[in-house]
Each structure stands twice: as C-alpha cells, then as structure tokens.
Amino acid sequence: MPRNIAKGMLGYLSKYLLDRLLLPGNCTVFTFHRVLSESEYEAATFQRSIAVSDVALRQFLVGVKSRFEIISLQEMIDIQNSGESKGKRPYACITFDDGWYDNYTHAFPILKSLEVPATIFLSSDYIDSEAGFWWQNLGDALSCNDLTQSQVDAINLLLCPLVGQTIYSGWNVDRIIEVIKEQHYDEAMDITQAVLDVAGQVLTSHGLSWANCVEMSNHHISFGSHTMTHPRLSLLSSKELDDELRCSKSSIKAKGLRYVNAICYPYGDSDKNVWSIAGKYYDIGLSTALGLQPLSEKSCLNIPRVNVSNILALHSSRLNYRLLRASLKR
Numbered sequence: 001m002p003r004n005i006a007k008g009m010l011g012y013l014s015k016y017l018l019d020r021l022l023l024p025g026n027c028t029v030f031t032f033h034r035v036l037s038e039s040e041y042e043a044a045t046f047q048r049s050i051a052v053s054d055v056a057l058r059q060f061l062v063g064v065k066s067r068f069e070i071i072s073l074q075e076m077i078d079i080q081n082s083g084e085s086k087g088k089r090p091y092a093c094i095t096f097d098d099g100w101y102d103n104y105t106h107a108f109p110i111l112k113s114l115e116v117p118a119t120i121f122l123s124s125d126y127i128d129s130e131a132g133f134w135w136q137n138l139g140d141a142l143s144c145n146d147l148t149q150s151q152v153d154a155i156n157l158l159l160c161p162l163v164g165q166t167i168y169s170g171w172n173v174d175r176i177i178e179v180i181k182e183q184h185y186d187e188a189m190d191i192t193q194a195v196l197d198v199a200g201q202v203l204t205s206h207g208l209s210w211a212n213c214v215e216m217s218n219h220h221i222s223f224g225s226h227t228m229t230h231p232r233l234s235l236l237s238s239k240e241l242d243d244e245l246r247c248s249k250s251s252i253k254a255k256g257l258r259y260v261n262a263i264c265y266p267y268g269d270s271d272k273n274v275w276s277i278a279g280k281y282y283d284i285g286l287s288t289a290l291g292l293q294p295l296s297e298k299s300c301l302n303i304p305r306v307n308v309s310n311i312l313a314l315h316s317s318r319l320n321y322r323l324l325r326a327s328l329k330r
C-alpha cells in the first residue's frame, strides 16, 4: 500500500477513535500564551514554544469549532457540578496564560469574530504595570546584537553560577530561561535586572491593561488568576503562598471583570500544599500536565491541559497525535 494512503487511513482512524470514543465525557482544555503576527512569529528567536501566529490561531479555532463544543471554563465547572452533559460533541475550553498584551491585539479580534469563549489567566502584578515578564526581558537582553565583548563577559560572569560553565560556549537563550525558571521569583528578577543593567536596557512591559480586560469581558472573555508575581508556588512560604493566591483573586475581582474562580499555576508548579491552599479560594486549578479532564470528576485542583504550539495549531495530524497521547494519560 502506498505510504500516503496508509498515512491517510491512519489519520482517519485516529480521528474516528478520538471523536467517537476517547474525547466524549471529557473536556479538552487547550493552552496558549502569546499570539503574534506571522512576521513577529517568524522573527522570534526564543520562547517560540509559547507563541503561535494569528494565522495559526484562527486556523486552529476554526478546526476545533467544527469538531468540539467550545464552552467557557465556567460552563465546564457547571457541567462538572451538575453532572449534566448535554452536548453531542466533545467539549473544549480555550485558555491563555500570563496576560500578554498581544492577547488583546492579536487573539481577541479572532476570538470575537469566531464567537469563541476563552479564559485569560492574569498574573495581576503585570497588568497595567511598567514591570514586564522577566523571562521576556531577559531573553530580549541576551538576544540584543549590539552588546560589546565586555558586556558579554560581564553577563557570562552573572549567569555562570546558575547556568554553569556551558555559558561560555555561547548563549542558548531558551535553556538559560529554563534554568532560571527553577529559581525563586526574587532571584529570577534580580538576575534579570542585573543583566539588563549590564546591557544598558530597562524593564519593558508586555502585559494587558485593565481597560483591555474590561473590553474583552464584554465579549465572552473571562479572567482567572495566575497569581500576582508568577512565582514557583512550591518554593514559597505558607504566608507567601496564601498571599499570592488570595490577593491575585481579590485584585482581579475588584476590577469588575467577567471572572471565573480558577487558578492556573505558573510553570504548572504545584503540590499537595499548594492544592490545599488553592482549594480555600478557588473552584478549580489548572496545571500544565498533558491530559483530558473527565467531566465526571468534581474535585479539580489539578486539571491537565493540552498545550498548543504553532506547528500543532497548523497541522491536524499533529493535534490528533497529541490528543491521543492526552487521552492515554488517565
């Protein structure tokens, strides 16, 4: 049998298996972060795994809409609580993490025109703030082509204790960011600020404004918490953890947004201690682990999701493979 016919048959079989047997009874919660224009996406040199182009997002949503019943996160909570699932097709939710300004400029027009509900998880300290996300600022500084050799040497000295001697063989910006993500938030901010100082740059903001959020609230976009400062929650003291979970909720609710009582854990970092505090304040918690959420489950402080990269958004065969893997996780 020719290879392309075999591949086509395999694709048809996996889609049939997914849509008829594996996806129904579950909600597939898709994760996005940044949404860039095609030229911005092509020009991006780091953190491409957390970005999709606007073209890819539209194509993905059109495909998902034809296959799933796209519901809001609040509707998913209501279905779980009532035990009543009315839809004939499998359910899906669309989520965006962090609160990037590009969610307003690039994602919102697409969501609005396709009438797709979505939830944006806000790290509240970055909204309407001069402070930008540290990893984007650090990546921008390291990707700057104008650095002199003495600036490069000084930055190597700063990064070496965290990243190791490999720093001297050239900068892999994504790897440097991944290593620093393991640190306490204060240390990540300190090292970012030190690198920016050496590079002669200042913190740049990338977050939404509250006015952006209010406008989107009027068009089926809801907002949940992604903490205040985007820390690794498992590294915090009990008081810090409580403050991050409680204060982000109260600051988002105070703005009168379409609110969903959900917490999304930064970096997907959570444990039993985090879940016990999160359960005091939130109905549900979302992780970054791959999986589908069974609608029959009522206690949901660790809901798995399906992260959507640009290539996944553009290729349904890749999406089907990811969904197959997600369905086998439980």
Ligand SMILES: [Zn+2]
Pocket: 097, 098, 226, 230, 266, 267
């Ligand atoms: Zn995040």
